[in-house]
Amino acid sequence: MDDDDYWNTSETKAKAFSFDDDVLSPQEILAIGQRSYSGSKEEGVLSSNISSVKPAHIPLSSLVSPKILDLMVLAQSGNDPAKETKQEPEETVAITLKRLVLGRRCSLHVHRSLKSKTELLDGAIAIGDGNAILTVVLFLIQTLNRKVVYELLSSRPAALGHYISTLQSEGKISELTDFLTMLGRSPDSAIYQFQHAVKNQGNNLESLLRKMSNLLANHFNQPGVDAHQTKMVADYVKLLEWQNFAKKTELNNKSALQCLAYCCSFHWTEGAGNMMSPLTLCQRQQISPLQYDWVVLNVHANSNKWDIVESLFTKKDWFGRTTVSSHIPIETLLSRLSELKASERMLASCVNKIAGTEDRLRLAQKYKIHSVVIETLAKQKDRAALTNYKMTLNPQSEEYIYAENTLRDSSIKWKN
Numbered sequence: 001m002d003d004d005d006y007w008n009t010s011e012t013k014a015k016a017f018s019f020d021d022d023v024l025s026p027q028e029i030l031a032i033g034q035r036s037y038s039g040s041k042e043e044g045v046l047s048s049n050i051s052s053v054k055p056a057h058i059p060l061s062s063l064v065s066p067k068i069l070d071l072m073v074l075a076q077s078g079n080d081p082a083k084e085t086k087q088e089p090e091e092t093v094a095i096t097l098k099r100l101v102l103g104r105r106c107s108l109h110v111h112r113s114l115k116s117k118t119e120l121l122d123g124a125i126a127i128g129d130g131n132a133i134l135t136v137v138l139f140l141i142q143t144l145n146r147k148v149v150y151e152l153l154s155s156r157p158a159a160l161g162h163y164i165s166t167l168q169s170e171g172k173i174s175e176l177t178d179f180l181t182m183l184g185r186s187p188d189s190a191i192y193q194f195q196h197a198v199k200n201q202g203n204n205l206e207s208l209l210r211k212m213s214n215l216l217a218n219h220f221n222q223p224g225v226d227a228h229q230t231k232m233v234a235d236y237v238k239l240l241e242w243q244n245f246a247k248k249t250e251l252n253n254k255s256a257l258q259c260l261a262y263c264c265s266f267h268w269t270e271g272a273g274n275m276m277s278p279l280t281l282c283q284r285q286q287i288s289p290l291q292y293d294w295v296v297l298n299v300h301a302n303s304n305k306w307d308i309v310e311s312l313f314t315k316k317d318w319f320g321r322t323t324v325s326s327h328i329p330i331e332t333l334l335s336r337l338s339e340l341k342a343s344e345r346m347l348a349s350c351v352n353k354i355a356g357t358e359d360r361l362r363l364a365q366k367y368k369i370h371s372v373v374i375e376t377l378a379k380q381k382d383r384a385a386l387t388n389y390k391m392t393l394n395p396q397s398e399e400y401i402y403a404e405n406t407l408r409d410s411s412i413k414w415k416n
Contacts, residue, residue, distance in 0.1 A: 062282065082103075097124060100129070122156075177189040205244055216234060239285060268308075314346065330354060375390065378412060
């Protein structure tokens, strides 16, 4: 048999070594190390040679390749390299922000340097995600000096606003005021205290009055506080004092105008100087004449006390004509009187006060004040327009007859 034929036989192939894969599995390496070669001549020679030399002088690397040695150690440890998981990527600022926005678990504590923490905050602000911003801000408060945190937030209004809103919504007013005071924003701190006290006052009017008086003295009367805000709180303290005097629970938590409406309804005849008089309350709370007129109009008109309304808003001139006198703009007054179902006579008095002929005619037609429309068209000597307007009125009605008589008036020199 030729050499080629010998190596190509199946029996020989089965016994031959394969050099295609020189990497053995850990189990195969262990099996080789544990296999017994007793009876083999080669084994005896090798054993005799090795036994004649001290083991300490034979380096293990001369017997086994480093690659196989590593596999043997790995096999002895019981670990399978195929099952080893891939190492997690390094937690960068970008990865942390991505996980925050997606709502995934992440550890902010891997970011230890101030630079990394600042980048986290700026990145969250750039993304614009409120939850991410607030999470980073709370992390900074936990891990940085308060002064450093305040410096970071003071130059970043978006982050500052989220943190302030959170403290306010959670009712942490002491922490909020301390925070704003440290930022040098004492006036804002006072306003938040004012809002919190008003919102949570309950029915204890005396307790609220004490709190407001202390706020006014200790915070709003300090340099740098806006004068308008100080006046607002001072007026509110006066209102609380008045409500405390009135001893009416239905007036608690009410505005000055609501208290004025109460006085107009139940103490209208009280003279000036009496605490419950509408005029006294107006002077005490500096209610403007426009506000006073508006409240009086609505209170008495809704109670159908038109005599009071007319006595306040109309007067006679030197020629005996009725005119309107009010601080309310005339068109606004006319609109409200129409909504309140005022008489046509009173509406006519309002419309006649309007100087412009075109505006007077337009508003008279809008609110169906027929007498004013007829008189205005007659003054314009517009016979055709008055005739057309008469056709829109109910026949035999008072305004129809008035229009017809006006058209028959021979003293009017009609232009058409």
